[in-house]
Amino acid sequence: MTWLEFISSLISALVWPVAVLAIALVLREPLKGLVPLLHRMKYKDFEMEFGRRLAEVREEAGVENEISTEAAPTPEEIRIIELAKVSPRAAVTEAWRWVELASLDAAKLLPGEHFQNKTLTFQAIRKLEQSERIDRGAVLLLRDLRGLRNDAVHSPEFAVSSKAALEYAQMARQLVGYLQGVSGA
Structure with missing residues (x-):
């Protein structure tokens, strides 16, 4: 060379x-x-962040990890399962809608000042949080689920797996059951 x-x-x-x-x-x-x-902009890390936060919420609420198969799924649950396959973000949003509707129904039945507004779910949730009719764990779960839903709706880099969306829906469904028990529905 x-x-x-x-x-x-x-x-x-x-x-x-x-x-x-x-x-x-x-x-x-x-x-x-x-x-x-x-x-x-690292959306994969954000997905892991959502999953980690979801696991923390599930642990605090004492919700089982797997979706219950004891009873046949309702048409709403079937819709969420199908939606989670196509758009997990939309599934989270739809599951939160269940909580909003149950919160409105429960807030209408609280003693004292009547809550008649059918569209202000934030006020309904606030009224439920301030009442002593629901326990502290339900209030915390309500806040956590609302925070995760806000991430799904407002964060451009939001990404979530179908499995995490279904876990979110399961926790939302359990909270709805609790709120319906409180409201007597």
Whole structure:
């Protein structure tokens, strides 16, 4: 190998790393502004975050991990199962809708000032939280499920698996059963 061949092979081996380093140095300032966005845009990590939060909520609420197969699923539950296969985000949103409707029904039956508004579920949930008719665990589960639902609706990088969406729906269904028991429905 001659000196010219050696220098040529050395240059060819170093040209790409040097080019990448030069580009990184030139674009250093614009890249610094993008780093926080890249951290937030990692949707797989967000899915794991949703799953971890869902597991914490499930553990706090004492909800079983698997979907119950004891009774035949209702048409609503079948719809959620099918929806979770196609769009887990939509399944989470639909399961939250169950909780909203049950909250409205339960809030209407609370003693004191009558809650007549049929559309302000946030106020209904707040009224339920303030009442002593539902226990602290149900209030915490209600808040946690609302937070997870808000992530599903408002976070652009939200991603969730079908399994996690079904677990969410199961917890929502159990909370609905509790709220219906409170309201006597």
